[in-house]
Amino acid sequence: MASRQSMLPEICWNLLWFFGVAACVKLLLIPSYHSTDFEVHRHWLALTRSLPLSQWYSNETSPWTLDYPPFFAYFEYFLSFFASLVDPQIVDIHEGLNYKADTVVYFQRISVIVSDLCLVYGIYRLTRKLETQKRVVMWILVIWSPALVIVDHMHFQYNGFLLGMLMLSISCLQDGRDLMGGFLFAVLLCFKHLFAVAGPVYFVYLLRHYCRGGLFKGLGRLATMGAVVVAVFAAAFGPFFYHGQIQQVISRMFPFGRGLCHAYWAPNFWVFYIILDKGLAFLLKKFGIDIPTPAASFTGGLVGDSSPFAVLPQVTPLSTFIMVLLALSPCLVKIWKNPHPGSVARWISYAYTCGFLFGWHVHEKASLHFVIPLAIVAVQSLEDAQHYFLLSIATCYSLFPLLYEAQEYPIKVVLLLLHSMLMWFGFSAKYSKVKPPTISDNKKTRKKGSSSSSRSGEEGEFMIGWGGKCYIIGIVMVETWGQLLHPYFLGDKLPFAPLLLISIYCGVEVVYSWVWQLKRIMAD
């Protein structure tokens, strides 16, 4: 144990090395394309700095109103302090609108890079007790995740920071520190409420794992946990409650008027639902049955309240909510029966997968919520690694439409290729049967003879089956169609078709992954 302790700084340095290399690339990415989310976050900086708390959620100077929970607003308030030091115009609520100077770009980009340290710490906590091999593979998967680079450092968001908190929470649960885990999750919810999908998993797990040991003790622990959670929420929402703003906050946080699908369709279940609806409508029309054409069109972007479906029943937020719960329920039963800390990461990732697949108004970026925690699981067994490999590629590919400008095209392609290669290297080095040929001929090599056989004995070789290979070739074909053949053959007609194709194609893998995860959880 003593030697373990002395190793810790070494691990820290190695982890920081991985982070540092990534950070350099992220620094280089500063002038790359950023979406309107950049202005959204800039506006929030200005909003929180120049207005009193009571007006944070009611101000409408810019269309990008604050729609994250209060802790995120406090976070922006904290950042805005430094922003005002760098350049006061950043935090000026009127003068700063659509401010594009270098100072604001540098400041915001660097704030994302620095806030990634939270993720690094979370990963450190998760990996500090693993073997070197698993540890490094996980670092490759998370610290060098291309999806995070695309979403956070190009498109612009703070997911690394938030996911870091989720990772911290998971690591606490794995260590058996349930109260801390629960507390961190509550804090996370007050940063971004989209993470609430894993709420039921946390609830059932903590109820069964933390609140046990007899009725009396269990109730006591339940009360403690409840008090902690309530305290966190009180800290977040209390000030707004005091100012009578709570209604306003809630309505901002849950804008159900936005419609089932985002402008670009996330690769989830609803894509197939819409396609089925269109197909049925087409068929029925062919057979001469008259169908009223829907008032709203999906391809037009924002959908609003009117029903866009011609044949299939209308989907409401409530029905999506029920579907998510239904999809989760087998997993919840499993947790109820056997709440052991080893599978927490798997369950939480599964919950986010369900949320992504069946949720209301899901963004494609939300795939990060399950891909990143799944990395914890991916290093546990060969099957998990093989599953993760394809899923990670597919979800990363599904993010491609976020960066639609020509300048970023090589970056996203190279990022995905590099990630696939690193994953492949990492997994196949970890799971290999054959002793690899080495060029080395120094003395040290001789010592290892015995160890290599024991290592390779435990599990099979990392391979991508024919299905996986076909799938990857399919991605190349979908991309070729979208980039070359579609503009060549169809020109400007059907501009949404390539995007739709990407959604459908990646959706297949996400649905497959969902089934796979469910089966895996049930088999445990």
Added chain:
Amino acid sequence: MDRNNRGKVGKDNVELDSNKNGDLCWWLLHKGLTSLFLCISMFGLLVRWTVSLHSYSGAGNPPKFGDYEAQRHWMEITVNLPAQDWYINSTKNDLSYWGLDYPPLTAYQSYIHGLFLRFFDPESVTLFTSRGYESYIGKLLMRFTVLSSDLLIFFPSVLYFIHAYYDVHSRGRKADVAWHILLILINPCLVLIDHGHFQYNCISLGLALAAVAAILSQRDLLACVLFCLSLNHKQMSTYFAPAFFSHLLGKCLRRKHPLLEISKLGMVVLGTFAMVWWPYLHSRNAALQVLSRLAPFERGIYEDYVANFWCTSSVLIKWKRLFPTQSLRLFSMVATILACLPSMVQQILAPSSKGFLYGLLNSSLSFYLFSFQVHEKSILLPLLPATLLAMEWPRPFKLLTHYALFSMFPLVCRDNLILPYIALYALCIFLYHPPGGRWDEATRQGSTPLSLVSVLLTLAYLGSLVLHIVYLTVRPPERYPFLFEALIMLLSFSHFVLFAFHTNIKQWMLSGHLIGSDKGKKQH
């Protein structure tokens, strides 16, 4: 692979050991050399393209703009005029505005790239009207031409070199090979100049590197062809000529029929030159006209602040005022020849692969330090052989890279490339110190204790770091507006001189061993 297996034997004591050995790259080394190379070159591509997002030389700075405009202008000229008129001043080709001053291969390359540009963005290469043309798509296309040349010429050359080098020195370990590829590919100066500042050094350096690799694998004729091509792309490749000449001469002299061998090489050189110069060989005037464009002797012995002998010593001796250009030309020629003579003699007496690499370094350094009309960018030439030798003596190499970057700092500031400079600098530090410090372990054992030299080096290093900040923040006194540039130049120059001494001594020390071993080989 040896290290990762050892890590598995006993977790408690051996893992510590394996960690110290920089075990973190075991996963990279699992597959073959080619996939390793692919992976690293992906990273190289990523870094290059992200650097190219930034500004370029002379962006938005009329009337003369910078190197970007020069290259674009050459494309404009070569695409629109017949080859005979490229180097001749006419109404259509104003040589005073970025006239073509590189050998014909550059012109052909410009022609091909010009065709590429004309296909996608005809406006960017129309005669006259495209002067100072700057646009989003234009920049993208231009950047792409550099990236593709890099990918098509420099990257394969590196692979060729690695194959040749590690055949020669077969005791190289796989980890070393990996780091070596990384060091050659991610050379911060080359990336900054080619993909930031905007030039095509990757082509001439790539061809030179391929020539080096051909020499290492004993294909002297191929090496001659490649080196002639390199010379014909940028006349700066002459910096390497003494090394090639002396090494090949030395080799020929040791064969059975030296004269035959030499004439064979001579024929190949002449043939290659004739092919490249074909359009200008129809008359003596045409060829001389091109030649006069290549040798800008009227431009003075130095420009700006370059860390070579003439510029540095001009602080004390005003060369330009004391002597006419005519005699300065003679001085510089004599000084250059004297400086590279020792290394040439060594190679003629005892040609060897390693000696050849040192010869390249020494001759290019002496050209950089003493020849006529040197640019700060020319440090790239000595840096190439230095990276090839990086595994031999990591620490001096790291310092050389540092000062090479440092000597270009004023240029980088002018081009508005400070951010990529910082990012690449940091990336380099990370890459030079991989977790566990694997590749410089060998030399660390023999590191000298605290000596005067190392103290001085450390002080100079710290001084240069401080100078970076001073240069950016402090305004120089009005009497000496270029005080900081001069200081940067002085520091870099003194380091380069020290380095040149060091490498010359190293080369000569080498011959002591190698004469013996080469003779030994011949007897077998």
